[in-house]
Amino acid sequence: MxxxxxxxxxxxxxxxxxxxxxxxxxxxxxxxxxxxxxxxxxxxxxxxxxxxxxxxxxxxxxxxxxxxxxxxxxxxxxxxxxxxxxxxxxxxxxxxxxxxxxxxxxxxxxxxxxxxxxxxxxxxxxxxxxSIRARKRAVRQTNRARAAGDEPYGTQGLRRRPNRPSHPALGGSGGDTVLSWADQAVxxxxxxxxxxxxxxxxxxxxxxxxxxxxxxxxxxxxxxxxxxxxxxxx
Known part of the structure; x- marks a missing residue:
């Protein structure tokens, strides 16, 4: 949850x-x-x-x-x-x-x-x-997806899907950076x-x-x- x-x-x-x-x-x-x-x-x-x-x-x-x-x-x-x-x-x-x-x-x-x-x-x-834990989880999900050459939301085996910015100006890097909920809200x-x-x-x-x-x-x-x-x- x-x-x-x-x-x-x-x-x-x-x-x-x-x-x-x-x-x-x-x-x-x-x-x-x-x-x-x-x-x-x-x-x-x-x-x-x-x-x-x-x-x-x-x-x-x-x-x-x-x-x-x-x-x-x-x-x-x-x-x-x-x-x-x-x-x-x-x-x-x-x-x-x-x-x-x-x-x-x-x-x-x-x-x-x-x-x-x-x-x-x-x-x-x-x-x-x-949540530092959620922030670290989002970083790990992004790193795994980039290492595999996949989109972060395509990563298998993850029960949670942290938010990601809709635009690079919001902190994204070409739309492929996953953010925790708090960071997305900010x-x-x-x-x-x-x-x-x-x-x-x-x-x-x-x-x-x-x-x-x-x-x-x-x-x-x-x-x-x-x-x-x-x-x-x-």
Whole structure:
């Protein structure tokens, strides 16, 4: 199973003035979503059982722990996503959502994590985790195919098919270089940013940042309640 995936939606959002806002590309970690759902199931099972069948202070402790844990699990596993549109990019991280036009993007890079630079600010792209293992696997597949004189996708005996750039400008070498999913996503984001360079007569707009209070507030309430219950326990 691939650790990440790229979704393509049929509809688009709208920006100011009725222009297309967010296009069809949505990047998110499939492994993160699946892991988060499993954690939520386990937490709900154990915590719910403690709330229903517990005695004394146990139900209150379990309820406070669930109020703390559930928002954090959702924030770090299910919530992260990157929406790449025709005019702008929206980065949904665990505790905040950042929206900025492509003209404001200076660089997108991927080393041990995926990062976007705009002016003097750096934003992590939680939805596009870097897998060194997947990167090495893509290099091995490319090298084997080139040694055999075949196309990378013609290589036999491989259960996974990493992505490859559709154009040499995206990092390909004549269209025969296989990329891991994260590197392919970064290449596509770089291409979109390169199509909208900043101009001197119109400085790039500042990023819009919205904090995810729907995650922060319940987690903070749960943490305070849990600390109070533990501090006052006999």
């Amino acid at each position: 691939r650790s990440s995936n790229q979704e393509r939606s049929g509809g688009t959002g709208t920006a100011d003035g009725g222009q297309p806002g967010y296009a069809d590309r949505v990047y998110r970690s499939a492994a993160g979503v699946i892991g988060g759902v499993l954690l939520l199931v386990v937490a709900g099972w154990l915590g719910g059982d403690a709330v229903v069948r517990g005695s004394g202070r146990t139900p209150w402790l379990a309820a406070a722990a669930l109020l703390l844990v559930v928002p954090l699990v959702v924030a770090f596993t299910v919530r992260p996503a990157v929406y790449a549109g025709a005019e702008r990019i929206r980065i949904r991280n665990p505790f905040r959502t950042v929206t900025l036009p492509w003209s404001a993007v200076d660089q997108v890079r991927s080393s041990y994590s995926t990062e976007l630079f705009a002016a003097d600010r750096k934003f992590q792209l939680w939805a596009i985790p870097v 290449a596509e984001l770089r291409e979109l940013a390169g199509q909208h360079p900043a101009t001197d007569d119109q400085p790039p707009a500042a990023p819009r940042v919205r904090w995810s209070y729907e995650v922060i507030v319940p987690a903070a309430v749960g943490a305070v309640a849990l600390l109070v219950l533990l501090a006052t326990g006999g």
